[in-house]
Amino acid sequence: MPGFDFGDEVIAEEKKEQISYERKKGVKKGSCTLELPDNMEVRETIHELPEEKLIDEATGEELLEIGRESINKLASSPVRYYT
Secondary structure (H helix, E strand, C coil), X not given: CCXXXXXXXXXXXXXXXXXXXXXXXXXXXXXXXXXXCCCCCCCCCCCCCCHXXXXXXXXXXXXXXXXXXXXXXXXXXXXXEEC
């Protein structure tokens, strides 16, 4: 640059270091890690379509069940726990 005299200044070489670490993997939301007692009350809720909705309106064919989903949650009422 005009007007600046840097002389014989040596520019330091950039040093790099590699850092690594370990951490515990988090538990996914909704996953159960508790050991529940065998005598705990279990409530099961099944959602099914009414008979008239089991027929496809466009084709007239009967709809088929392609899968089920099961979710275990620990819930509580004011007096007791249930799953």
